[in-house]
Each structure stands twice: as structure tokens, then as C-alpha cells.
Amino acid sequence: MxxxxxxxxxxxxxxxxxxxxxxxxxxxxxxxxxxxxxxxxxxxxxxxxxxxxxxxxxxxHPALIAAVRDQLDRLTLTSRAFHNDRFGAFCRDLAGLTDTEMVLTMNTGAEAVESAIKVARKWAYEVKGVAFDAAEIIVASGNFHGRTTTIVSFSDDPVAHDNYGPFTPGFVTVPYGDAQAVRDAIGPNTAAVLMEPIQGEAGVVVPPDGFWSDVRAACDENDVLLIADEIQSGLARTGELFALDHEGVRADLYTLGKALGGGIIPVSAVVGRRDVLGVLKPGQHGSTFGGYPVAAAVGHAVVDLLRTGxxxxxxxxxxxxxxxxxxxxxxxxxxxxxxxxxxxxxxxxxxxxxxxxxxxxxxxxxxxxxxxxxxxxxxxxxxxxxxxxxxxxxxxxxxxxxx
Structure with missing residues (x-):
């Protein structure tokens, strides 16, 4: 009963x-x-x-529910130990939608941010030539990128941060919306600038006009990656595919999540440059469920919805x-x-x-x-x-x- x-x-x-x-x-x-x-x-x-x-x-949404139901009737999980018939097409079409070159699939938004941090550090050591264990990532005050130990290490919200130490080093915090502060914080060990194009948890804070153009220029001048956390702001929420698109600025890496799973299952991804995501080799990063067939099915259906505009x-x-x-x-x-x-x-x-x-x-x-x-x-x-x-x-x- x-x-x-x-x-x-x-x-x-x-x-x-x-x-x-x-x-x-x-x-x-x-x-x-x-x-x-x-x-x-x-x-x-x-x-x-x-x-x-x-x-x-x-x-x-009927199209998303139908995609998941159809996939559940055929195949749910293979792990990445084997290929499946859904993963590659999802990555191809997500890259096409976002005008990027490579896709790293994960599950939650926090996992996508953690993955972007790992990739940026690895790129800094193997490509840029930063001294081992010295890489720095510039972040913004008022940020919210998730709740893992490394991510809360650079949160200045005491509710998210306090009593979870010891904290992960390697992050430099600057005021959000201050492009000169970003420029001043860049040094020889800077691997990346990681920020939300519009800060969500902080209260939907929009930076001043021109901020992202200035940050993009500073990154280009200093061989620094720009990582845009579009987990909340992306996928049509602000009227463009990415919130950065309002400024006509492109990031080197984007983190995606939330709406990518259609409100049905957790689906996340890091999308961006092939020469950056390409630093990952077999066995160096992964997830049993990252990009699994059901995730690929719903994510692909989301891509189809967004392609119409x-x-x-x-x-x-x-x-x-x-x-x-x-x-x-x-x-x-x-x-x-x-x-x-x-x-x-x-x-x-x-x-x-x-x-x-x-x-x-x-x-x-x-x-x-x-x-x-x-x-x-x-x-x-x-x-x-x-x-x-x-x-x-x-x-x-x-x-x-x-x-």
C-alpha cells in the first residue's frame, strides 16, 4: 500500500x-x-x-524525456573501458554548437571545474613551462564554482569555506569586475584566469562593460588561459548560448553543467581548445559515468534544442x-x-x-x-x-x- x-x-x-x-x-x-x-x-x-x-x-521537456527513455531501452552504461554508439556524436555536436575543438565529459558542475583546474595546471607545466608545483590560477571575490575541497579553498564565502581546511594552494583572488586587478595579478606562474561571466551565487552580478575584453587581452599578452564557468550562465540562460557572447569574447575553456543534463541527470563538460584539453593522456583523468550513454543521449537532445536558437x-x-x-x-x-x-x-x-x-x-x-x-x-x-x-x-x- x-x-x-x-x-x-x-x-x-x-x-x-x-x-x-x-x-x-x-x-x-x-x-x-x-x-x-x-x-x-x-x-x-x-x-x-x-x-x-x-x-x-x-x-x-518531451524531447528530453523521449531521448532518455529510448536510451534506457537500449544501453545504459559501458564505462569508458569500451566505446559506445552515443559518446562520439554527442561530443562532436556539442563542440559544433559551442564552436570549440574538444570535449571532456564529466557529471557534475563541480567536477567540470575541478577538471578545468587540473587541465590548466598540466598545460602550464607541460606547454607554458611553469615551474613544477608553482602554477597559479586567478579567481574572483564572491565566486562560486562548487563545493569540493579544492574549489572551496578559493571561496571567500565563510559558509562555503570555513572549517574545511587545510586548503589547496595556488589561487590568487582579485575583485570581480576589476580588469586592472586581473592584469596586476598575472605573473610568470599564472596558468589561467577562472571566473563566472556573470556571478550567480553572489546575486547575479554583471561585471562592467569591457571587463571581459580587457581580461581576454591580458590573457593573450601573457600566455594565460581564460576559463569561463558557464555552468549557470550558459546554454541560453542570458539570451546567448554563452554569457561571454554578449561581450564578443571567447574563452579557451568553458565549463558546462546543470542545463546540459536537461534537469534529468547530471551531465557536465569542459569544452575548448584541442591543444589545451589534449594534454590529457589515457589514464591521467576520467570518470566511470562521464559521458555514459544515457548522459550522451540527453546531452545530445539538449544540443538539438539549442541549435534552433x-x-x-x-x-x-x-x-x-x-x-x-x-x-x-x-x-x-x-x-x-x-x-x-x-x-x-x-x-x-x-x-x-x-x-x-x-x-x-x-x-x-x-x-x-x-x-x-x-x-x-x-x-x-x-x-x-x-x-x-x-x-x-x-x-x-x-x-x-x-x-
Whole structure:
């Protein structure tokens, strides 16, 4: 007999048996489709977060579900000990979509960033000629690239960083958006600059115009790799395939994840220059599930969706509408709105509520969103959302701020 679940019983079960490393809103989702989710008691909510951009194509997009179901009926896993009929075509078409030369498949976003760090260091020693164990990577204040030990070593967020040492050396932190600081930090041992084109966890922070052109020039002048972490900002979220595309800048390596798995399974990749990723030789790096047939199937279907340009157009047009509507709330409980495309950081007026309080009030209005830090809402609706649904959510936000 099926267990009867309520929101409270789900929360109690999670709290009793799951590690308390998250503080979710008290809602228990049981079903979802498109931009909408339904909880265990039948209440519907508009998803205004998209799994932190993992659900760019909405919940259970038919083309993605069909690709996974078809693959499950044929082949699930071979490991990379053998070839399979899905891996190479996925890599070829992902490289074609991103205008890159080689693909390194992994599973989670953090794994992709770790892989990019390893590749950059190996390239520095074997190609650039940096002294062994001396390579440095320049990163930005306010960054978020994942939660592995090496990655939190260069986080300046005490919640992510503190009490996980000893930390991995080899990282130099500069203020985000300060191109001169990047240039000043580059030295003979600099292997790479690793940054988010738009910082997500920090509150959807967009750097000043010209920042990326200046950083690209500094990297070129000093034989330094530019690594763009597009795990949240990429794959049409901002209106372009990559957020860097808005500046007309190309990176040497890109890290991809989240939406690459269609919100179905974890799929990540490092894509970029062949002469850089080519430093990896057999046995030097790998993952049992990296690029496995099911991952390749859903990733390939994601590539097919993005090749049409439809989602980039939706993000551009609906993003302009979203930012217009959010702008109307400035001075009415909102201090500032930032972002690009269907991605926004909304700073709550300190005189009003905390981000958690607004998230809870929004939930009561039938819209799901989540705070980052204390007073910022991170808004990232699925790219399948409609203008009317955006209006509904922003009106709900206005009501939540006044509740």
C-alpha cells in the first residue's frame, strides 16, 4: 500500500534521515511539467528558480524525456573501458554548437571545474613551462564554482569555506569586475584566469562593460588561459548560448553543467581548445559515468534544442519583459535589480524583509523562488515560461513584499 505523504511528513522524513546541509523552503514537490510544479497535497506553484538553471527547458521537456527513455531501452552504461554508439556524436555536436575543438565529459558542475583546474595546471607545466608545483590560477571575490575541497579553498564565502581546511594552494583572488586587478595579478606562474561571466551565487552580478575584453587581452599578452564557468550562465540562460557572447569574447575553456543534463541527470563538460584539453593522456583523468550513454543521449537532445536558437530568443525577449516588470518594484520593497536575459538578482530593501521571508511569502502566493545570502532573491524561471506567467510571478512578488 502506498505511503500517504503530507508536506509535514516529507519534511520530517528528510530531517530525520538526510544530512542537514540545505535549508529548503517547506514545500514538498511530487509532480512537475513545464514551468509548473505540484506538491504532495495537490497545490500548484510556478517555478521561478529552475533548479538554479538546471531546468532551462522546463520540467520533463518531451524531447528530453523521449531521448532518455529510448536510451534506457537500449544501453545504459559501458564505462569508458569500451566505446559506445552515443559518446562520439554527442561530443562532436556539442563542440559544433559551442564552436570549440574538444570535449571532456564529466557529471557534475563541480567536477567540470575541478577538471578545468587540473587541465590548466598540466598545460602550464607541460606547454607554458611553469615551474613544477608553482602554477597559479586567478579567481574572483564572491565566486562560486562548487563545493569540493579544492574549489572551496578559493571561496571567500565563510559558509562555503570555513572549517574545511587545510586548503589547496595556488589561487590568487582579485575583485570581480576589476580588469586592472586581473592584469596586476598575472605573473610568470599564472596558468589561467577562472571566473563566472556573470556571478550567480553572489546575486547575479554583471561585471562592467569591457571587463571581459580587457581580461581576454591580458590573457593573450601573457600566455594565460581564460576559463569561463558557464555552468549557470550558459546554454541560453542570458539570451546567448554563452554569457561571454554578449561581450564578443571567447574563452579557451568553458565549463558546462546543470542545463546540459536537461534537469534529468547530471551531465557536465569542459569544452575548448584541442591543444589545451589534449594534454590529457589515457589514464591521467576520467570518470566511470562521464559521458555514459544515457548522459550522451540527453546531452545530445539538449544540443538539438539549442541549435534552433528558439531558447536564446525566448530568453532575450522574455528577459526584457522580466526586467521591465521587476524594475517597477524598485522603491517598493526592492533596492536593486541586476541580471541579463531570464536571470535576475533582486536585492530586497533592508527596511523591508529578509530574502527568506520574501521567499516564504512568495510560496504562499503560489510562486517558488529562493534567496541567496540574506537579502537577495535569485530569479531564473524556465525558458519555456510565458509573458503572462512572468506577470503573475512579479505581481506575486509585489504582494509578497507588502504582505
Amino acid at each position: 502506498a505511503e500517504h505523504l503530507t508536506t509535514q511528513s516529507v519534511i520530517e522524513l528528510d530531517d530525520a534521515w538526510g544530512a542537514h546541509n540545505y535549508h529548503p523552503l517547506p514545500v514538498a514537490i511530487a509532480e512537475a511539467e513545464g514551468a509548473w510544479v505540484t506538491d504532495v497535497e495537490g497545490r500548484r506553484y510556478l517555478d521561478f528558480l529552475s533548479g538554479y538553471s538546471a531546468l532551462n527547458f522546463g520540467h520533463r 528558439e531558447f536564446q530568443e525566448r530568453s532575450t525577449e522574455l528577459g526584457a519583459h522580466l526586467h521591465r516588470r521587476l524594475g517597477e518594484l524598485v522603491g517598493h520593497g526592492v533596492a536593486e535589480v541586476r541580471g541579463r536575459g531570464l536571470w535576475a538578482g533582486v536585492d530586497i530593501d533592508p527596511a523591508a524583509k529578509t530574502g527568506r521571508e520574501v521567499s516564504m511569502a512568495l510560496r504562499d502566493q503560489g510562486v517558488l523562488c529562493k534567496e541567496t545570502h540574506e537579502r537577495t532573491l535569485r530569479i531564473a524561471p524556465p525558458l519555456v515560461i510565458t509573458a503572462g506567467e512572468i506577470d503573475h510571478a512579479v505581481d506575486a512578488l509585489g504582494a509578497a513584499l507588502q504582505a
